[in-house]
Amino acid sequence: MGMMRLVIRRLIIIPLLLVVLSFFVFLCLHLAPGDPARRLAGPRATENEVELIRIANGLDKPVYVQYLRWLIGWPGPEENIPLENVYVPGGVLRGDFGRSMETHEPISKEILDRLPVTLEVTVLALLIATGVGLLLGITAALKRGTIVDYLSTTGSLFGLSMPSFWLGLMMILVLSYKLGWIAPAYDGSFTYLIWPAIALGAYHTASVARMTRSSMLEVLGQDYIRTARVKGLSERAVIWKHGLRNALIPIVTILLLQIPWLFGGTVILEKVFSIPGMGSLMFERIILRDYFVVQGIFLVFVVLTVFANLLADILYAYINPKVRYE
């Protein structure tokens, strides 16, 4: 059926897209100023030592060779190179993200340690944005013109105007310093994560709520809704089955657009709430100029975004049958 073909087509494009994007990520690092070899060797190293490090990490080779080694680990370092000199990623596809210039640990380990927390906050924020946003929007649409609608619309406008980091700060101020309900920084518990998730998701909740309201209103004025009523369906079936399904189409589009911004937002909120996630790691290491870590996290975010978009694409095709047959 059309659905299968669409999924297959998307799955074929994904590897291509990832290669292109990964090359872009690699290029960003490559073009960055600074000489990693000199940095690795240290301030007191001799020219010889710097040169040795350069060769060990393949930094003397042309760009495309470096990229290949970065991607799949071939051509690897030469025979007699001691491995502790190698910091460059030896094949991200194999999971080798290289080693940190600061901690000398494998980057993949550092990333994996931090990934769960970041994912938890992001997914929670997305769930809040979708759930609360849809609810608010539908209620506002159904009770159009009433005080509920007015409150919801104004609330949405406020939600769209608040910087997430400020919201996070205010939450800490009120909930922690003034009321003492929660710790002023991440205390390791899963339930704590609801607060940064709310701060992160507020903007997107407002965005979804507004889109939902206008989409529902538009859909409910359509002819096929009248047809459904004339068939004798209950009002509930008319709104929730016939109306909502159509209204969701532009809403899913908007949600699709929000996901990359959510990833960016985690970086900020992890700092505000002192959460040891990928975002704060990236931030720390940017300051320390720990290039490969920054690059590795960037790559992970890119891959996550691509897959999130894929899921959203499939969801969209499921909701809107017209797309399946183009």
Place this chain on the structure above:
Amino acid sequence: MAKPLLKVRGLKTYFFTDEGVVKAVDGIDFDIHKGEIFGLVGESGCGKSVTALSLLRVVQSPPGRIVDGRVMFEGMDLMKISEKEMRRVRGAKISMIFQDPHSSLNPVFRIGDQIAEAIQLHQRAVKKEVPSKVAEALDLVRIPDPRDRMYQYPHQFSGGMKQRAMIAMMLACNPALLIADEPTTAVDVTIQVQILELLKELREKQGASIMLITHNLGVIAEVCDRVAVMYAGNIVEQADMASLFGGPKHPYTNALLGAFPSAEKKRGQLTVIPGFVPSLINPPSGCKFHPRCPYAKLICTEEMPPAVTVGEGHIVRCHLYEGGKG
């Protein structure tokens, strides 16, 4: 004559807009009998569709509202019963097919599912039987390959097929009265013929009563038993086919018939009705047709003429016939 299936008395539906109150339906009376095909004819914008929507109480509200009238059906006044009771009437007792098949079917559900919905709501059918009942319904309206087609979406159907699918859907409700709003306007001439044949068949085989709304006199002539002519929100004349076409009484009916091209009119010109369709916000005083009527008298500008019976089942609203004579 047998007791009518549907009796409408004094129906008034107004639309309250920024520009003023649009008196779309301004006090109409008519009867529909069991097993008859009743035509409602008039120019675009004369209030025919609004009449139909009013019978089912699905007028878009705001800005529309049924302000007055009684609709007697199966011992109930449809204007007085609760919404819950009205829902039991819709589909099951009275159903309606709409003018624009492209927008009247829900684009995200399969045709078969939409028909199945009607079946499950209005017929006693075991779940397993539903698919074959759907196929039967599609077959009834002569859609080829019904067992395959029912899994398709509306956008995969042509205009004529969509129209027929909608008929199938509404018929699956087994209504006592089917309202057809311009069923032939949006489709090709060849499909038009098929649909009209279909309607006639339905009356023969299933004893359905049909209310056919159109601006096309040719369609009326094809299938109807009785006709009502509508102008600017009022019914100006109603009669059976022979009386109306043979001896039209109202000047507007006369003009309409004169303006209608037919193979029988071999000589003479098509008459053009001078003037324009009146505004429904500020209609002319008295009889709304008076500015365009060649027989207008003083009284026509002052009073709306009362309904007068001029023959067997033949009613006219025109000052020319006051006192029951012409």
Place this chain on the structure above:
Amino acid sequence: MFTTFTEWARKKWTSPAARKFRRNKLALAGLVIVSIIVFCAVFADFVAPYDPIEKVGPKLAPPSRQFLLGTDVAGRDILSRIIYGTRTGLMIGLTVVGLWAVIGVPLGLIAGYYGGKIDYVVMRAADSFYAFPQLVFVLAISGLFRPGLDTIVIALGIIGWPLYARVVRGKVLEVKAEEYVEAARAFGEKDRNIIVRHVFPNCLAPIIVVLTLGLPTAILVTSALSFLGFGVSPPTAEWGCDLSSARGYMADQWWWATSVGLAIVITVLGFNFLGDGLRDALDPRLRY
């Protein structure tokens, strides 16, 4: 010349769009807020009670008659810093939004007008930007290259154009189907002339709307980046930057963080109200 301008202004003022706008209370409120902000930005030297960079009082003083919002950790007046912050915020925001428009509008015009392969390429490029974690990208870039204000602005400018291209392209497609465009082509008018004189003026309305609505996004993002320490460097008066300093003193001097943040909220809110009102008045079907 002057009379034709007043004629034009009067026509615009009484047009149905303007009347709709005037009836919208939120939009008017937005206009008021934006006017105040712009006024502060332009006339900060006169409006602000103190110099924003000099130490003018005791450190971390609470709000008083002398310092309406108190002083910060370096003894500077918070209110003055907020007022001067409007200038910084608006300038940065306008630059970023300007970049978006300068890149996006021509691309949208070309893609929409010429269609075909050019359209395909531009739209695919625009789509691919959506597969990218934009904020992360800007951070990575500013981290790897020079983390200064110009890097931030350029990086942001590069990632934000797709929306503008898309909106303009949509409008161009609409306008292209109009008869006067066909007529102009039939007369043999040069494409460039047609675009400039017929197509582009019709795109102005949606462009203005997305610009007004894009400014709050730009302000939010740039202040977020300054909060993290990228972008503006102290002692420039910038809201995000100040919030970062205020964070450490939230326990006792909570008014500092709260008031600076509220400044951002009110500014963004004002532009959102205004942008919404403009959209409802000019082109309600505009949905992105």
